[in-house]
Amino acid sequence: MRTDLTVFAKDFPEVRLVVEVKPTIAVPAEEDTAVKQLARYMWGTNCHYGLIVTPSKTYVLRDDFTVPGPEAIHITDVLPTRILFSRLGWAYPETISEQHLETLTREWLESLTSSYDAALPDNPDVMKAFFPDIVGAVAEGRVVSEAAIG
Amino acid sequence: MTVRHVFIETNFLFSIFCMPSKRHRDALALKARFDAREIKLYVPYLCFQEARNLISKSLPGNRCSDLLEFHRFASMSGNADWNFEEVKKFLDAATGEVNRTKAVYKRELADFTNVLGDGLLHADKKVFDFLEALDLDGDALAYNDKLILSSVLVKAKELRESGEHSLYFVCLDKRHLEPTPDRPKMTRYYNEAGLNFVSRFVLPDTSTISP
Numbered sequence: 001m002r003t004d005l006t007v008f009a010k011d012f013p014e015v016r017l018v019v020e021v022k023p024t025i026a027v028p029a030e031e032d033t034a035v036k037q038l039a040r041y042m043w044g045t046n047c048h049y050g051l052i053v054t055p056s057k058t059y060v061l062r063d064d065f066t067v068p069g070p071e072a073i074h075i076t077d078v079l080p081t082r083i084l085f086s087r088l089g090w091a092y093p094e095t096i097s098e099q100h101l102e103t104l105t106r107e108w109l110e111s112l113t114s115s116y117d118a119a120l121p122d123n124p125d126v127m128k129a130f131f132p133d134i135v136g137a138v139a140e141g142r143v144v145s146e147a148a149i150g
Numbered sequence: 151m152t153v154r155h156v157f158i159e160t161n162f163l164f165s166i167f168c169m170p171s172k173r174h175r176d177a178l179a180l181k182a183r184f185d186a187r188e189i190k191l192y193v194p195y196l197c198f199q200e201a202r203n204l205i206s207k208s209l210p211g212n213r214c215s216d217l218l219e220f221h222r223f224a225s226m227s228g229n230a231d232w233n234f235e236e237v238k239k240f241l242d243a244a245t246g247e248v249n250r251t252k253a254v255y256k257r258e259l260a261d262f263t264n265v266l267g268d269g270l271l272h273a274d275k276k277v278f279d280f281l282e283a284l285d286l287d288g289d290a291l292a293y294n295d296k297l298i299l300s301s302v303l304v305k306a307k308e309l310r311e312s313g314e315h316s317l318y319f320v321c322l323d324k325r326h327l328e329p330t331p332d333r334p335k336m337t338r339y340y341n342e343a344g345l346n347f348v349s350r351f352v353l354p355d356t357s358t359i360s361p
């Protein structure tokens with residue numbers, strides 16, 4: 001498989017954030033195949049943050065460093081995608097295709113790497129999920145589409 | 151068992167010789183397969199120079215100073231209810247990792263060139279002739295990337311002509327070196343060399359490859 005979007009460090013080949021865009025996630029989310037696959041990839045690349053973006057919700061994955069292995073990576077926050085992307089400057093559509101969502105996600109990630117102030121809405125749940133560690137990890141990073149992962 | 155021939159470049163070297171806590175586990179696993187002689191690795195010499203620069207730039211200069219400043223501030227405010235001696239041990243260990251990496255990374259890279267043997271690719275006349283004639287698809291590749299690509303393609307073609315078929319170019323974060331449908335000229339070079347591009351540090355199952 002391929003991650004839909006990857007944020008690399010500005011000057012180094014370090015994977016800072018991996019992002020998958022999916023139509024839906026199973027319930028419970030921790031049992032979803034895409035979540036498990038993303039956690040395994042994060043472990044293999046020594047990446048500590050991941051997002052799975054669906055039209056309705058965005059799942060934030062983090063490494064809690066408690067154990068060695070992908071078992072240390074958990075969903076820590078679930079945010080409404082509509083709110084997360086509310087600073088993009090245009091109305092979030094009622095229905096959205098996966099491809100369109102990926103385009104919006106890339107646009108939002110590029111904004112986040114340039115200025116978290118411009119990208120993140122003034123919302124306590126969003127701030128708790130992203131600030132300061134994810135924001136710091138992706139600052140000035142390079143957003144790359146479709147980096148292949150296994 | 152057929153030995154797989156794997157070309158690697160700067161980002162692989164960075165991923166296995168940067169600070170230990172930052173190393174890329176998939177890259178380390180691939181290196182372990184090389185150590186176990188399951189695969190053969192090839193690296194253009196230029197990549198070692200690039201990796202030295204990258205690792206040097208990546209070593210943090212102020213890894214713990216922010217935290218020490220915060221400790222002093224919290225302590226002066228009467229809010230430091232942690233054991234500073236224990237915290238200091240941890241911070242010293244984290245700083246020590248930077249210092250140890252700085253002390254050894256050049257030697258580790260140099261040692262790896264010796265272990266590679268004929269897998270170390272020097273840019274000889276054949277490579278420069280290839281580079282001179284290299285006709286790509288309008289992508290503005292940097293000179294170093296062109297030289298690395300030429301070194302890889304020349305060696306891969308030699309291997310293919312000698313009967314080898316399991317040839318891979320493992321690249322992380324180097325999408326501009328990937329043969330894609332909108333890069334027909336670059337794709338032709340890869341096909342002529344029988345080289346498979348892999349954009350991560352994990353070799354695919356042979357059943358999924360179509361050279």
